[in-house]
Amino acid sequence: MKVLHVDVNHPLIIERFTSFGFENHEDYSSSKAEIEQKIHEYDGLIIRSRFSIDRSFLTKAENLKFIGRLGAGLENINIDYAESKGIFLAAAPEGNRNAVSEHALGMLLSLFNKLNKADREVRSGKWDREGNRGTELDGKTIGIIGYGNMGKAFAKKLKGFDVDVICHDIKGGVEDENARQVDIAELQQKIDILSLHVPQTELTAGMINANFIDKFHKPIWLLNTARGKCVLTEDLVSALKSGKVLGAGLDALEYEKSSFENMFPSITGTERSRSANMPKAFKYLIQAENVILSPHVAGWTVESLEKLAQTVVDKIKAEFC
Numbered sequence: 001m002k003v004l005h006v007d008v009n010h011p012l013i014i015e016r017f018t019s020f021g022f023e024n025h026e027d028y029s030s031s032k033a034e035i036e037q038k039i040h041e042y043d044g045l046i047i048r049s050r051f052s053i054d055r056s057f058l059t060k061a062e063n064l065k066f067i068g069r070l071g072a073g074l075e076n077i078n079i080d081y082a083e084s085k086g087i088f089l090a091a092a093p094e095g096n097r098n099a100v101s102e103h104a105l106g107m108l109l110s111l112f113n114k115l116n117k118a119d120r121e122v123r124s125g126k127w128d129r130e131g132n133r134g135t136e137l138d139g140k141t142i143g144i145i146g147y148g149n150m151g152k153a154f155a156k157k158l159k160g161f162d163v164d165v166i167c168h169d170i171k172g173g174v175e176d177e178n179a180r181q182v183d184i185a186e187l188q189q190k191i192d193i194l195s196l197h198v199p200q201t202e203l204t205a206g207m208i209n210a211n212f213i214d215k216f217h218k219p220i221w222l223l224n225t226a227r228g229k230c231v232l233t234e235d236l237v238s239a240l241k242s243g244k245v246l247g248a249g250l251d252a253l254e255y256e257k258s259s260f261e262n263m264f265p266s267i268t269g270t271e272r273s274r275s276a277n278m279p280k281a282f283k284y285l286i287q288a289e290n291v292i293l294s295p296h297v298a299g300w301t302v303e304s305l306e307k308l309a310q311t312v313v314d315k316i317k318a319e320f321c
Contacts, residue, residue: 003044009070010309020321036060053077068312073199090315093149095308096299101153103298104195104225107249110292117289138162143191146198147174154195155179193221200227210235219246225298228252237281247290251298
């Protein structure tokens with residue numbers, strides 16, 4: 001088989017494929033249009049998120065037998081059309097679930113103990129103990145929406161705390177020893193903390209909105225290590241201002257990649273300031289002391305780099321070797 005790699009990944013994936021007798025080609029710089037012109041030559045494609053695999057691309061991939069994506073989901077691939085062409089799809093949520101769960105827990109504990117705020121103040125010469133009094137996690141109820149690989153891993157991490165963990169998922173029967181499955185109404189009635197672990201779909205896009213937030217019986221803390229478009233930023237900011245949301249840890253943002261970078265003024269100052277492109281809601285987020293932001297790196301660890309590659313290798317080996 002000839003396999004095209006269009007994103008740089010852990011070298012073990014090429015090493016393992018070579019041992020299977022696959023012929024590996026690497027192209028990390030050509031445009032999507034240029035890749036389309038030669039994709040018909042390949043049996044396999046390995047990608048992360050460099051571009052979307054749409055119907056047009058797949059139509060040109062006449063001989064493609066598999067696509068391996070070194071990430072948790074397949075939202076950048078036209079799944080229905082790929083499957084209709086008999087293309088095997090291999091994602092790797094097992095590869096970074098531990099990393100995501102640790103990141104979510106780290107964000108939560110940092111929010112509860114005001115660690116970012118305290119660190120900035122001490123570095124600037126301010127010693128404010130009362131203003132940085134923390135909140136304990138014990139005794140809280142944590143709700144997880146999306147109880148697959150990521151949600152289950154996060155619930156497992158919480159076992160060391162005296163907390164009640166409940167989960168909600170569109171699939172039934174997903175609960176385990178770490179979380180009890182409930183309907184959305186019970187989740188909204190009981191929780192203190194909400195953690196999102198859902199893929200980006202038509203159902204989850206914009207799911208955390210003003211109407212959804214208003215239905216919570218108590219003020220909540222929000223964690224999003226899933227997908228940025230699941231949370232409407234303007235509605236979240238309104239809830240932060242009103243106190244309906246007490247704080248937020250956001251690894252995924254509605255504004256990401258080039259659209260994110262274009263909101264900031266040029267570092268060199270030689271270009272026209274682009275701060276006018278920054279939405280007011282996002283300006284609030286970057287200044288809020290009760291918000292922690294990270295650049296979609298929850299699953300991006302030294303260890304997960306290798307685990308993601310190994311997971312895809314294992315799935316393709318089981319299917320084709």
